[in-house]
Amino acid sequence: MQKRNIYTSNFTSNNTADKYLQERDEKQYIMRLRVYKDEEEYFPKILKIYEKNIYDGFTRIWEPIIIKINTSSNNTKPLVKYNFYKYSKFDKLKDNIADSHNLRQEIEMKIGDILDKEKQYKYKKQIKNITEYYTRGLKFYVEKKRYVPHKISNAYMKLWEILSLFPELINENYDNDKKDFMVFQMAEAPGQFINCITRFLKVNRKNQYDYHWRANSLKPENYDNQKKYGKEKENIFGDDYNLIRDNPDKWIWGADGTGDIINTDNIKWYREYMLKWSKEMKQNINLVTGDGGMIGSLEMMQKLDIAQMILTLATSQKGSSCVIKHFIPFINSIKNSYDCEGFFICLAYSYIQHYEYVYLTKPVTSNPNSGEVYIVGVNFKGIDDNMIDMYCDMLDNYKENHCWFEQDKLDKKVVKKIMDFIEECFELRLKQTKIRLILSSCFYKLNDNQKNHLQCNKMLSMDYHKETRNKIFNIWLKRHKFI
Numbered sequence: 205m206q207k208r209n210i211y212t213s214n215f216t217s218n219n220t221a222d223k224y225l226q227e228r229d230e231k232q233y234i235m236r237l238r239v240y241k242d243e244e245e246y247f248p249k250i251l252k253i254y255e256k257n258i259y260d261g262f263t264r265i266w267e268p269i270i271i272k273i274n275t276s277s278n279n280t281k282p283l284v285k286y287n288f289y290k291y292s293k294f295d296k297l298k299d300n301i302a303d304s305h306n307l308r309q310e311i312e313m314k315i316g317d318i319l320d321k322e323k324q325y326k327y328k329k330q331i332k333n334i335t336e337y338y339t340r341g342l343k344f345y346v347e348k349k350r351y352v353p354h355k356i357s358n359a360y361m362k363l364w365e366i367l368s369l370f371p372e373l374i375n376e377n378y379d380n381d382k383k384d385f386m387v388f389q390m391a392e393a394p395g396q397f398i399n400c401i402t403r404f405l406k407v408n409r410k411n412q413y414d415y416h417w418r419a420n421s422l423k424p425e426n427y428d429n430q431k432k433y434g435k436e437k438e439n440i441f442g443d444d445y446n447l448i449r450d451n452p453d454k455w456i457w458g459a460d461g462t463g464d465i466i467n468t469d470n471i472k473w474y475r476e477y478m479l480k481w482s483k484e485m486k487q488n489i490n491l492v493t494g495d496g497g498m499i500g501s502l503e504m505m506q507k508l509d510i511a512q513m514i515l516t517l518a519t520s521q522k523g524s525s526c527v528i529k530h531f532i533p534f535i536n537s538i539k540n541s542y543d544c545e546g547f548f549i550c551l552a553y554s555y556i557q558h559y560e561y562v563y564l565t566k567p568v569t570s571n572p573n574s575g576e577v578y579i580v581g582v583n584f585k586g587i588d589d590n591m592i593d594m595y596c597d598m599l600d601n602y603k604e605n606h607c608w609f610e611q612d613k614l615d616k617k618v619v620k621k622i623m624d625f626i627e628e629c630f631e632l633r634l635k636q637t638k639i640r641l642i643l644s645s646c647f648y649k650l651n652d653n654q655k656n657h658l659q660c661n662k663m664l665s666m667d668y669h670k671e672t673r674n675k676i677f678n679i680w681l682k683r684h685k686f687i
Protein backbone atom coordinates (compact mmCIF):
# COMPACT_ATOMS: atom_id res chain seq x y z
CA MET A 205 0.00 0.00 0.00
CA GLN A 206 1.05 3.56 -0.57
CA LYS A 207 3.26 4.89 2.15
CA ARG A 208 3.70 8.55 2.74
CA ASN A 209 7.46 8.37 2.64
CA ILE A 210 7.32 7.11 -0.95
CA TYR A 211 6.24 10.45 -2.26
CA THR A 212 7.27 13.15 0.18
CA SER A 213 10.48 15.04 -0.26
CA ASN A 214 13.25 14.53 2.24
CA PHE A 215 13.06 17.82 4.01
CA THR A 216 15.07 18.30 7.09
CA SER A 217 15.31 21.37 9.20
CA ASN A 218 18.48 22.25 7.24
CA ASN A 219 16.69 22.53 3.94
CA THR A 220 16.37 26.07 2.77
CA ALA A 221 13.08 27.51 1.68
CA ASP A 222 14.39 28.01 -1.87
CA LYS A 223 15.31 24.37 -2.11
CA TYR A 224 11.87 23.45 -0.88
CA LEU A 225 10.23 25.50 -3.65
CA GLN A 226 12.54 24.04 -6.28
CA GLU A 227 11.87 20.47 -5.20
CA ARG A 228 8.20 21.13 -4.99
CA ASP A 229 8.06 22.19 -8.62
CA GLU A 230 10.20 19.31 -9.84
CA LYS A 231 8.32 16.52 -8.12
CA GLN A 232 5.13 15.10 -9.44
CA TYR A 233 2.67 13.50 -7.12
CA ILE A 234 1.99 9.96 -8.22
CA MET A 235 -0.58 7.86 -6.40
CA ARG A 236 1.04 4.48 -6.03
CA LEU A 237 -1.56 1.99 -5.04
CA ARG A 238 -0.38 -1.52 -4.52
CA VAL A 239 -3.16 -3.76 -5.68
CA TYR A 240 -3.71 -6.84 -3.58
CA LYS A 241 -3.99 -10.22 -5.24
CA ASP A 242 -7.45 -11.02 -3.98
CA GLU A 243 -10.01 -9.91 -1.49
CA GLU A 244 -8.83 -12.38 1.17
CA GLU A 245 -5.88 -10.13 1.82
CA TYR A 246 -8.03 -7.19 2.82
CA PHE A 247 -9.62 -8.68 5.86
CA PRO A 248 -6.46 -8.98 8.00
CA LYS A 249 -5.62 -5.38 7.09
CA ILE A 250 -9.04 -4.19 8.20
CA LEU A 251 -8.86 -6.30 11.33
CA LYS A 252 -5.71 -4.47 12.33
CA ILE A 253 -7.58 -1.19 12.25
CA TYR A 254 -10.78 -2.51 13.77
CA GLU A 255 -11.15 -2.21 17.51
CA LYS A 256 -14.28 -3.26 19.31
CA ASN A 257 -15.04 0.25 20.44
CA ILE A 258 -14.20 1.90 17.12
CA TYR A 259 -17.82 2.96 16.65
CA ASP A 260 -17.68 4.98 19.85
CA GLY A 261 -16.10 7.42 17.40
CA PHE A 262 -19.62 8.30 16.33
CA THR A 263 -20.52 9.71 19.71
CA ARG A 264 -17.04 10.93 20.58
CA ILE A 265 -17.40 13.23 17.60
CA TRP A 266 -20.00 14.90 19.75
CA GLU A 267 -17.53 16.89 21.82
CA PRO A 268 -16.27 20.25 20.57
CA ILE A 269 -12.51 20.72 20.47
CA ILE A 270 -11.58 23.96 22.23
CA ILE A 271 -8.21 25.42 23.14
CA LYS A 272 -7.76 28.86 24.72
CA ILE A 273 -4.64 30.93 24.12
CA ASN A 274 -3.82 34.22 25.79
CA THR A 275 -1.92 36.91 23.93
CA SER A 276 1.73 36.17 23.39
CA SER A 277 4.24 38.67 24.69
CA ASN A 278 6.45 37.97 21.64
CA ASN A 279 5.27 40.32 18.94
CA THR A 280 6.83 39.81 15.56
CA LYS A 281 6.34 41.18 12.04
CA PRO A 282 5.38 39.25 8.90
CA LEU A 283 8.14 38.32 6.44
CA VAL A 284 7.57 38.81 2.72
CA LYS A 285 10.66 36.77 1.70
CA TYR A 286 9.83 33.09 1.43
CA ASN A 287 10.35 31.18 4.64
CA PHE A 288 9.51 27.57 5.42
CA TYR A 289 9.74 25.25 8.39
CA LYS A 290 8.10 22.01 9.18
CA TYR A 291 7.12 20.13 12.30
CA SER A 292 7.40 16.39 12.03
CA LYS A 293 5.54 15.60 15.26
CA PHE A 294 2.44 14.36 13.43
CA ASP A 295 4.08 12.44 10.60
CA LYS A 296 2.97 9.12 12.06
CA LEU A 297 -0.57 10.33 12.63
CA LYS A 298 -0.76 11.66 9.06
CA ASP A 299 0.67 8.37 7.75
CA ASN A 300 -2.08 6.51 9.59
CA ILE A 301 -4.77 8.77 8.18
CA ALA A 302 -3.31 8.42 4.68
CA ASP A 303 -3.02 4.61 5.01
CA SER A 304 -6.66 4.23 6.05
CA HIS A 305 -7.78 6.65 3.37
CA ASN A 306 -5.81 4.89 0.64
CA LEU A 307 -6.94 1.42 1.71
CA ARG A 308 -10.53 2.64 1.56
CA GLN A 309 -9.99 4.04 -1.93
CA GLU A 310 -8.52 0.76 -3.01
CA ILE A 311 -11.45 -1.23 -1.62
CA GLU A 312 -13.87 1.21 -3.25
CA MET A 313 -12.16 0.62 -6.58
CA LYS A 314 -12.69 -3.11 -6.13
CA ILE A 315 -16.32 -2.55 -5.13
CA GLY A 316 -16.65 -0.59 -8.38
CA ASP A 317 -15.93 -3.82 -10.23
CA ILE A 318 -18.77 -5.72 -8.59
CA LEU A 319 -21.55 -3.12 -8.16
CA ASP A 320 -23.28 -1.19 -10.93
CA LYS A 321 -23.15 2.63 -10.91
CA GLU A 322 -26.49 3.12 -9.18
CA LYS A 323 -25.65 0.73 -6.35
CA GLN A 324 -22.24 2.34 -5.95
CA TYR A 325 -23.84 5.76 -5.64
CA LYS A 326 -26.28 4.42 -3.07
CA TYR A 327 -23.77 2.75 -0.79
CA LYS A 328 -21.44 5.75 -0.85
CA LYS A 329 -24.34 8.00 0.05
CA GLN A 330 -25.35 5.66 2.86
CA ILE A 331 -21.86 5.80 4.39
CA LYS A 332 -21.69 9.57 3.98
CA ASN A 333 -25.07 9.93 5.67
CA ILE A 334 -24.11 7.69 8.54
CA THR A 335 -20.72 9.25 9.21
CA GLU A 336 -21.65 12.88 8.69
CA TYR A 337 -25.19 12.82 9.96
CA TYR A 338 -24.07 12.91 13.58
CA THR A 339 -22.96 16.48 12.91
CA ARG A 340 -24.54 17.86 9.74
CA GLY A 341 -27.78 15.96 10.34
CA LEU A 342 -28.79 18.35 13.09
CA LYS A 343 -29.87 20.88 10.47
CA PHE A 344 -32.22 18.34 8.85
CA TYR A 345 -33.61 17.40 12.25
CA VAL A 346 -34.32 21.05 13.10
CA GLU A 347 -35.99 21.62 9.72
CA LYS A 348 -38.06 18.46 10.06
CA LYS A 349 -39.27 19.46 13.52
CA ARG A 350 -40.01 22.98 12.19
CA TYR A 351 -38.14 24.65 15.04
CA VAL A 352 -37.27 27.51 12.68
CA PRO A 353 -39.81 28.99 10.26
CA HIS A 354 -37.39 29.17 7.33
CA LYS A 355 -34.72 27.06 5.65
CA ILE A 356 -31.40 26.86 7.45
CA SER A 357 -27.96 25.45 6.65
CA ASN A 358 -25.17 23.71 8.45
CA ALA A 359 -23.30 27.06 8.54
CA TYR A 360 -26.22 28.43 10.56
CA MET A 361 -25.93 25.62 13.12
CA LYS A 362 -22.16 26.00 13.42
CA LEU A 363 -22.32 29.72 14.11
CA TRP A 364 -25.13 29.18 16.63
CA GLU A 365 -23.01 26.67 18.51
CA ILE A 366 -20.02 29.04 18.54
CA LEU A 367 -22.08 32.03 19.74
CA SER A 368 -23.43 29.85 22.52
CA LEU A 369 -20.06 28.31 23.49
CA PHE A 370 -18.40 31.74 23.72
CA PRO A 371 -21.00 34.12 25.23
CA GLU A 372 -18.47 36.95 25.38
CA LEU A 373 -18.88 37.30 21.60
CA ILE A 374 -22.24 38.96 22.25
CA ASN A 375 -22.33 40.13 25.85
CA GLU A 376 -25.61 40.33 27.69
CA ASN A 377 -26.88 43.90 27.70
CA TYR A 378 -28.56 44.60 31.03
CA ASP A 379 -29.38 48.25 30.24
CA ASN A 380 -32.94 49.19 29.57
CA ASP A 381 -31.94 50.84 26.31
CA LYS A 382 -31.42 48.74 23.23
CA LYS A 383 -27.84 48.90 21.97
CA ASP A 384 -26.52 48.78 18.43
CA PHE A 385 -24.64 45.64 17.42
CA MET A 386 -22.43 46.14 14.36
CA VAL A 387 -21.12 43.21 12.37
CA PHE A 388 -18.97 42.88 9.24
CA GLN A 389 -19.60 39.49 7.62
CA MET A 390 -17.07 38.47 5.00
CA ALA A 391 -17.40 35.60 2.54
CA GLU A 392 -21.04 35.52 3.57
CA ALA A 393 -23.19 34.56 0.55
CA PRO A 394 -25.79 33.10 0.58
CA GLY A 395 -26.12 34.61 4.06
CA GLN A 396 -27.15 32.07 6.69
CA PHE A 397 -24.81 33.61 9.29
CA ILE A 398 -27.00 36.72 9.00
CA ASN A 399 -30.15 34.70 9.68
CA CYS A 400 -28.41 32.95 12.56
CA ILE A 401 -27.34 36.17 14.30
CA THR A 402 -30.82 37.67 13.80
CA ARG A 403 -32.46 34.74 15.58
CA PHE A 404 -29.72 34.33 18.20
CA LEU A 405 -30.17 37.95 19.33
CA LYS A 406 -33.90 37.43 19.55
CA VAL A 407 -33.88 34.09 21.39
CA ASN A 408 -30.72 34.30 23.50
CA ARG A 409 -30.25 38.03 24.02
CA LYS A 410 -33.93 38.87 24.37
CA ASN A 411 -33.87 41.48 21.62
CA GLN A 412 -31.49 43.66 23.64
CA TYR A 413 -29.68 44.73 20.48
CA ASP A 414 -30.39 46.38 17.12
CA TYR A 415 -28.44 44.33 14.62
CA HIS A 416 -26.63 46.23 11.85
CA TRP A 417 -24.64 44.27 9.29
CA ARG A 418 -22.52 44.72 6.19
CA ALA A 419 -21.55 41.70 4.13
CA ASN A 420 -19.07 40.71 1.45
CA SER A 421 -18.58 37.70 -0.84
CA LEU A 422 -17.49 36.94 -4.37
CA LYS A 423 -20.16 38.84 -6.27
CA PRO A 424 -22.32 36.27 -8.07
CA GLU A 425 -22.68 36.83 -11.84
CA ASN A 426 -19.52 38.98 -11.91
CA TYR A 427 -17.60 38.17 -15.08
CA ASP A 428 -14.10 38.66 -13.56
CA ASN A 429 -15.01 36.32 -10.70
CA GLN A 430 -16.26 33.65 -13.06
CA LYS A 431 -13.12 33.95 -15.16
CA LYS A 432 -10.88 33.59 -12.11
CA TYR A 433 -12.80 31.03 -10.03
CA GLY A 434 -14.86 29.15 -12.60
CA LYS A 435 -18.60 28.77 -12.47
CA GLU A 436 -18.54 26.05 -9.81
CA LYS A 437 -21.15 26.55 -7.14
CA GLU A 438 -18.56 25.63 -4.50
CA ASN A 439 -16.63 28.84 -5.11
CA ILE A 440 -19.16 31.49 -6.06
CA PHE A 441 -22.35 31.12 -4.07
CA GLY A 442 -25.64 32.46 -5.38
CA ASP A 443 -28.34 34.53 -3.74
CA ASP A 444 -30.36 31.51 -2.54
CA TYR A 445 -32.38 33.43 0.07
CA ASN A 446 -32.65 36.78 -1.79
CA LEU A 447 -30.59 38.47 0.91
CA ILE A 448 -28.49 40.24 -1.72
CA ARG A 449 -31.48 41.28 -3.83
CA ASP A 450 -33.36 42.61 -0.80
CA ASN A 451 -30.44 44.42 0.88
CA PRO A 452 -28.40 46.01 -1.92
CA ASP A 453 -26.90 48.69 0.37
CA LYS A 454 -25.61 46.17 2.86
CA TRP A 455 -23.59 44.06 0.43
CA ILE A 456 -20.35 45.84 -0.32
CA TRP A 457 -18.12 44.73 -3.19
CA GLY A 458 -14.83 46.56 -2.62
CA ALA A 459 -12.62 48.79 -4.82
CA ASP A 460 -12.99 46.66 -7.96
CA GLY A 461 -16.63 45.65 -7.51
CA THR A 462 -15.86 41.89 -7.33
CA GLY A 463 -15.90 41.42 -3.55
CA ASP A 464 -12.74 39.33 -3.93
CA ILE A 465 -10.83 39.65 -0.66
CA ILE A 466 -7.61 38.24 -2.10
CA ASN A 467 -7.24 41.56 -3.93
CA THR A 468 -5.35 43.69 -1.41
CA ASP A 469 -6.83 46.94 -2.83
CA ASN A 470 -10.17 45.59 -1.70
CA ILE A 471 -8.81 44.84 1.77
CA LYS A 472 -7.72 48.47 2.13
CA TRP A 473 -11.08 49.66 0.75
CA TYR A 474 -12.98 47.62 3.37
CA ARG A 475 -10.76 49.06 6.13
CA GLU A 476 -11.68 52.60 5.05
CA TYR A 477 -15.36 51.68 4.73
CA MET A 478 -15.55 50.25 8.25
CA LEU A 479 -13.85 53.32 9.75
CA LYS A 480 -16.40 55.55 8.04
CA TRP A 481 -19.33 53.35 9.01
CA SER A 482 -18.30 53.24 12.68
CA LYS A 483 -17.89 57.05 12.73
CA GLU A 484 -21.42 57.42 11.36
CA MET A 485 -22.75 55.00 13.97
CA LYS A 486 -20.60 56.54 16.74
CA GLN A 487 -19.34 53.19 17.98
CA ASN A 488 -16.80 50.51 17.14
CA ILE A 489 -17.52 47.39 15.09
CA ASN A 490 -18.56 44.65 17.53
CA LEU A 491 -17.96 41.49 15.54
CA VAL A 492 -16.30 40.31 12.33
CA THR A 493 -17.27 36.94 10.88
CA GLY A 494 -15.64 35.02 8.02
CA ASP A 495 -16.79 31.81 6.42
CA GLY A 496 -14.64 31.67 3.28
CA GLY A 497 -14.06 28.41 1.52
CA MET A 498 -13.13 27.41 -1.99
CA ILE A 499 -11.93 24.51 -4.10
CA GLY A 500 -8.65 25.22 -5.85
CA SER A 501 -4.92 24.69 -5.58
CA LEU A 502 -3.37 24.49 -2.12
CA GLU A 503 -1.80 27.90 -2.73
CA MET A 504 -5.13 29.52 -3.60
CA MET A 505 -6.82 27.97 -0.57
CA GLN A 506 -4.05 29.23 1.71
CA LYS A 507 -4.29 32.68 0.11
CA LEU A 508 -7.98 32.83 0.94
CA ASP A 509 -7.22 31.90 4.55
CA ILE A 510 -4.59 34.64 4.77
CA ALA A 511 -6.86 37.19 3.09
CA GLN A 512 -9.55 36.49 5.69
CA MET A 513 -7.04 36.91 8.51
CA ILE A 514 -5.73 40.25 7.14
CA LEU A 515 -9.22 41.55 6.43
CA THR A 516 -10.29 40.64 9.96
CA LEU A 517 -7.38 42.56 11.46
CA ALA A 518 -7.96 45.45 9.01
CA THR A 519 -11.65 45.91 9.75
CA SER A 520 -11.71 45.14 13.49
CA GLN A 521 -11.62 48.01 15.95
CA LYS A 522 -10.66 48.20 19.62
CA GLY A 523 -12.83 45.78 21.56
CA SER A 524 -14.11 43.88 18.49
CA SER A 525 -14.41 40.10 18.46
CA CYS A 526 -14.20 37.71 15.54
CA VAL A 527 -15.30 34.25 14.41
CA ILE A 528 -13.41 33.12 11.33
CA LYS A 529 -13.44 29.77 9.56
CA HIS A 530 -10.04 28.44 8.54
CA PHE A 531 -8.62 25.15 7.38
CA ILE A 532 -5.85 22.98 8.74
CA PRO A 533 -4.76 22.45 5.17
CA PHE A 534 -3.86 18.76 5.25
CA ILE A 535 -5.47 17.06 2.28
CA ASN A 536 -4.75 13.36 1.71
CA SER A 537 -4.28 13.69 -2.03
CA ILE A 538 -2.09 16.83 -2.09
CA LYS A 539 1.52 16.05 -1.35
CA ASN A 540 2.64 19.50 -0.25
CA SER A 541 -0.24 19.84 2.16
CA TYR A 542 1.53 17.37 4.46
CA ASP A 543 3.87 20.19 5.42
CA CYS A 544 1.11 22.49 6.58
CA GLU A 545 1.70 23.02 10.30
CA GLY A 546 4.07 25.98 9.89
CA PHE A 547 1.46 27.76 7.78
CA PHE A 548 -1.34 27.13 10.29
CA ILE A 549 0.79 28.15 13.27
CA CYS A 550 1.59 31.49 11.60
CA LEU A 551 -2.07 32.00 10.74
CA ALA A 552 -3.22 31.45 14.32
CA TYR A 553 -0.27 33.47 15.66
CA SER A 554 -1.34 36.51 13.63
CA TYR A 555 -4.64 36.56 15.52
CA ILE A 556 -3.02 35.79 18.86
CA GLN A 557 -0.85 38.91 18.60
CA HIS A 558 -3.84 41.22 18.20
CA TYR A 559 -6.56 39.92 20.53
CA GLU A 560 -6.65 39.74 24.31
CA TYR A 561 -7.28 36.02 23.92
CA VAL A 562 -8.08 33.54 21.18
CA TYR A 563 -9.90 30.22 21.04
CA LEU A 564 -9.19 27.57 18.44
CA THR A 565 -12.25 25.42 18.08
CA LYS A 566 -13.93 22.71 16.09
CA PRO A 567 -17.61 22.71 17.09
CA VAL A 568 -19.49 19.41 17.02
CA THR A 569 -21.62 20.65 14.14
CA SER A 570 -18.49 20.97 11.97
CA ASN A 571 -17.98 18.06 9.58
CA PRO A 572 -15.33 15.78 11.15
CA ASN A 573 -14.18 14.72 7.68
CA SER A 574 -13.15 18.26 6.85
CA GLY A 575 -10.11 20.27 7.99
CA GLU A 576 -12.31 23.26 8.81
CA VAL A 577 -11.86 24.88 12.21
CA TYR A 578 -12.79 28.27 13.68
CA ILE A 579 -10.65 30.98 15.20
CA VAL A 580 -12.47 33.06 17.78
CA GLY A 581 -10.75 36.27 18.84
CA VAL A 582 -11.94 38.32 21.82
CA ASN A 583 -11.20 42.00 22.52
CA PHE A 584 -9.17 43.31 19.59
CA LYS A 585 -6.22 45.45 20.66
CA GLY A 586 -5.69 47.41 17.43
CA ILE A 587 -3.31 47.38 14.44
CA ASP A 588 -1.59 50.22 12.58
CA ASP A 589 -1.64 50.95 8.84
CA ASN A 590 2.03 49.95 8.48
CA MET A 591 1.36 46.46 9.71
CA ILE A 592 -1.65 46.09 7.37
CA ASP A 593 0.57 47.22 4.45
CA MET A 594 3.18 44.61 5.40
CA TYR A 595 0.55 41.88 5.53
CA CYS A 596 -0.86 42.96 2.15
CA ASP A 597 2.64 42.84 0.64
CA MET A 598 3.04 39.36 2.04
CA LEU A 599 -0.26 38.25 0.49
CA ASP A 600 0.60 39.78 -2.90
CA ASN A 601 3.84 37.75 -2.95
CA TYR A 602 2.50 34.62 -1.28
CA LYS A 603 3.76 31.14 -2.19
CA GLU A 604 2.42 27.85 -0.90
CA ASN A 605 3.32 26.85 2.69
CA HIS A 606 5.06 30.16 3.37
CA CYS A 607 5.66 30.64 7.11
CA TRP A 608 5.62 34.37 7.67
CA PHE A 609 7.14 34.57 11.12
CA GLU A 610 10.68 33.59 11.98
CA GLN A 611 10.46 30.30 13.81
CA ASP A 612 12.78 31.26 16.68
CA LYS A 613 10.74 34.41 17.38
CA LEU A 614 7.58 32.42 18.14
CA ASP A 615 6.50 31.94 21.74
CA LYS A 616 7.08 28.22 22.44
CA LYS A 617 4.17 27.88 24.85
CA VAL A 618 1.81 29.33 22.28
CA VAL A 619 3.15 27.07 19.54
CA LYS A 620 2.62 24.07 21.81
CA LYS A 621 -1.02 24.96 22.34
CA ILE A 622 -1.62 25.35 18.61
CA MET A 623 0.08 21.99 18.04
CA ASP A 624 -2.13 20.39 20.71
CA PHE A 625 -5.15 21.68 18.84
CA ILE A 626 -3.89 20.35 15.49
CA GLU A 627 -3.25 16.98 17.13
CA GLU A 628 -6.81 16.73 18.47
CA CYS A 629 -8.19 17.58 15.03
CA PHE A 630 -6.00 14.92 13.40
CA GLU A 631 -7.06 12.33 15.98
CA LEU A 632 -10.69 13.07 15.19
CA ARG A 633 -9.97 12.76 11.47
CA LEU A 634 -8.19 9.44 11.98
CA LYS A 635 -11.12 7.98 13.90
CA GLN A 636 -13.52 9.10 11.24
CA THR A 637 -11.34 7.81 8.39
CA LYS A 638 -11.13 4.40 10.05
CA ILE A 639 -14.90 4.19 10.52
CA ARG A 640 -15.45 5.06 6.86
CA LEU A 641 -12.94 2.42 5.80
CA ILE A 642 -14.59 -0.30 7.86
CA LEU A 643 -18.08 0.59 6.68
CA SER A 644 -16.94 0.61 3.03
CA SER A 645 -15.42 -2.81 3.45
CA CYS A 646 -18.84 -4.12 4.55
CA PHE A 647 -19.89 -3.75 0.91
CA TYR A 648 -17.04 -5.87 -0.37
CA LYS A 649 -16.96 -9.64 -0.67
CA LEU A 650 -16.68 -10.46 3.01
CA ASN A 651 -18.27 -13.64 4.32
CA ASP A 652 -21.01 -13.56 6.98
CA ASN A 653 -18.63 -14.23 9.85
CA GLN A 654 -16.39 -11.40 8.81
CA LYS A 655 -19.35 -9.06 8.42
CA ASN A 656 -20.63 -10.05 11.86
CA HIS A 657 -17.25 -9.40 13.32
CA LEU A 658 -17.27 -5.85 11.93
CA GLN A 659 -20.90 -5.37 13.06
CA CYS A 660 -21.81 -4.44 9.50
CA ASN A 661 -25.56 -4.94 9.71
CA LYS A 662 -26.00 -3.00 12.91
CA MET A 663 -23.75 -0.11 11.95
CA LEU A 664 -25.28 0.29 8.50
CA SER A 665 -28.81 0.39 9.85
CA MET A 666 -30.28 3.90 9.87
CA ASP A 667 -32.78 2.86 12.54
CA TYR A 668 -29.95 2.05 14.93
CA HIS A 669 -28.34 5.45 14.40
CA LYS A 670 -31.56 7.43 14.46
CA GLU A 671 -32.30 6.58 18.04
CA THR A 672 -28.85 7.55 19.31
CA ARG A 673 -28.71 10.65 17.19
CA ASN A 674 -32.08 12.00 18.20
CA LYS A 675 -31.01 11.80 21.84
CA ILE A 676 -27.79 13.66 21.10
CA PHE A 677 -29.55 16.25 18.96
CA ASN A 678 -31.99 17.05 21.76
CA ILE A 679 -29.15 17.51 24.24
CA TRP A 680 -27.49 19.95 21.81
CA LEU A 681 -30.70 21.92 21.26
CA LYS A 682 -31.19 22.37 25.00
CA ARG A 683 -27.56 23.04 25.85
CA HIS A 684 -27.33 25.77 23.23
CA LYS A 685 -30.77 27.20 23.97
CA PHE A 686 -31.88 26.74 20.42
CA ILE A 687 -35.47 26.02 21.33
Ligand SMILES: C[S@@+](CC[C@H](N)C(=O)[O-])C[C@H]1O[C@@H](n2cnc3c(N)ncnc32)[C@H](O)[C@@H]1O
Pocket residue numbers: 357359360390391392393394395396397398420421422439440441463464465466495496497498508
Ligand atom coordinates in the same frame (compact mmCIF):
# COMPACT_ATOMS: atom_id res chain seq x y z
C1 LIG B 1 -19.47 28.40 2.77
S1 LIG B 1 -19.85 29.84 1.89
C2 LIG B 1 -20.35 30.94 3.14
C3 LIG B 1 -21.67 30.57 3.75
C4 LIG B 1 -22.31 31.67 4.58
N1 LIG B 1 -21.57 32.02 5.77
C5 LIG B 1 -23.70 31.28 5.02
O1 LIG B 1 -23.87 31.10 6.22
O2 LIG B 1 -24.58 31.18 4.17
C6 LIG B 1 -18.27 30.37 1.39
C7 LIG B 1 -18.23 31.75 0.80
O3 LIG B 1 -16.86 32.11 0.56
C8 LIG B 1 -16.88 33.05 -0.49
N2 LIG B 1 -15.54 33.26 -1.06
C9 LIG B 1 -14.72 32.33 -1.58
N3 LIG B 1 -13.60 32.92 -2.04
C10 LIG B 1 -13.73 34.27 -1.80
C11 LIG B 1 -12.93 35.40 -2.08
N4 LIG B 1 -11.74 35.28 -2.69
N5 LIG B 1 -13.40 36.61 -1.73
C12 LIG B 1 -14.60 36.74 -1.12
N6 LIG B 1 -15.40 35.70 -0.82
C13 LIG B 1 -14.97 34.47 -1.16
C14 LIG B 1 -17.85 32.42 -1.49
O4 LIG B 1 -18.31 33.39 -2.40
C15 LIG B 1 -18.94 31.89 -0.55
O5 LIG B 1 -19.94 32.83 -0.44
